[in-house]
Amino acid sequence: MSEQNDDRPTEAALRLALKADCTACFGLCCVALAFARSADFAVNKAAGQPCENLRKDFSCGIHARLRESGFPGCTVFDCFGAGQQVSQVTFGGRDWRAEPGRAALMFEVFPVMRQLHELLWYLTEALALPAAGPVHEELRRARADVDRHTRLGAEELAGLDVAAVRDGVNPLLLRASELVRAGVRGRKRDHRGADLVGARLAGADLRGASLRGALLIAADLRGADLRTADLIGADLRDADLRGADLTGSIFLTQAQLNSARGDGATRLPAGLVRPGHW
Template identity: 55%
Template sequence: MIYTHENKINKELRVDCEKCFGLCCVALYFSASEGFPTNKEAGKPCINLQSEFTCAVHKNLRNKGLKGCTAYDCFGAGQKVAQVTCGGHDWRQNPKYAKKMFEAFLIMRQLHEMLWYLTQAFILQTNHSIKDEINSLLENTERLTLLDIDSLLGLDVEAHRTKVNMLLKNTSELVRTKARSGKNTRSKNCNTNSRRLDYFGADLRKTNLRGADLRGACLIAANLRGVDLSGADLIGADLRDTDLSGANLTNSIFLTQAQINTAKGNSHTKLPIMLVRPLYWSK
């Protein structure tokens, strides 16, 4: 089986709240300081979650400053647990089943995130042997998402993630090397080969970040206006309030919708085809 890559991302790894039971609004721990309605323990429903599993303030999340809510992305794990793992039975109908459902959601979210990254790695990888490995791991990960709830809860997710990370790193090195050699720039402070992780509030407009290794980097409130991030690996990078106005992220790798949702941008920001421009970005 060969994955239909873009279709996989568009159909199964996209959030569909109408098919979920508000799992992210219950299963997760919330902190008011991180842009959520209030401090909330994991397993306790959000104060804005209504009886039909919709959000009472969904249309006003940005106006209320609830950035944590607007940024969160489950990669489609919510509807998968609700409709497949639990067969359409919600946690209110089965309160004794609720704890298992919430724990399954947390595991499924991790598996779906891995599917997101692996799908992109498959598209990017040119080494046929490694491409076959990625496809095999994609198929295996997909099978894991179809397990019954008890088997899902018994998974060693970290062991599986280790296998995924090895292939993602290999693909990252391939793509970043091509990006760095593909175009010479005259930018100052070329740091593409470094592993600096803290760019909090940094002005990076004159920095050559083509093919940069920005995995896990802190880019909070950094100025990346007009910067070319082609081939840059942004997996796990913190983009909260990062200014991406006019930046070119078309060919950036391992970028997620959740990261984009936390950043600032405008109509001139170029995004990868699988990501959606937030409506609240400036023109």
């Protein structure tokens, strides 16, 4: 049976929904989440407490100069569109200032939705990988299941076992990664979950490597070949990517790039942009 005339959203629409739209959000990341005074944040802030820079219209008063003002941590956070989903869909456009009695529930739902949207982003990325074709049907079913969770009521979302949802999706993402990396010739390094903080990997051949969840904080990756490497969950904070080749790397997010250092010679995957601070 043909599926051409159904009402399902296009891939472009699905991707757009997974991109943060701060104009449609009630500043949830600036209120719901806690942060501690550090190199990433200039002040301490408790969960549920509005950031001192949050304006009445829910915009950020220092958005254009976050790094210079001591808030680089804000520039590497990505809600994957969870903010507008919670604000406009889950709570129907009713904000926490207008309905303070619902504020605590909204703040509790936001991090749950953020995890669901992150999973949707990874599943959508996996479906764009031709080599992962053998698991595309399973990936589509998984994406539909996760999407249904995002449309639950606020109370149901607050009680959702997100870890169980993630455990159901991760094996599929791993299989998709394995199928893609199998096309890389030669021995492929396995650094899954490895502690590579400050590692000297300049010029390293990491084609098709598994760097899933690896700690690459301040690692020297200058000129490294990371083509088709799996970078899902890798911590790239302050990693030196100058001259590195990230072409075709798997599951690399914009937030990961934003947390790293690079230059005009760093080669990026399609769909990601060179951070302004590089």
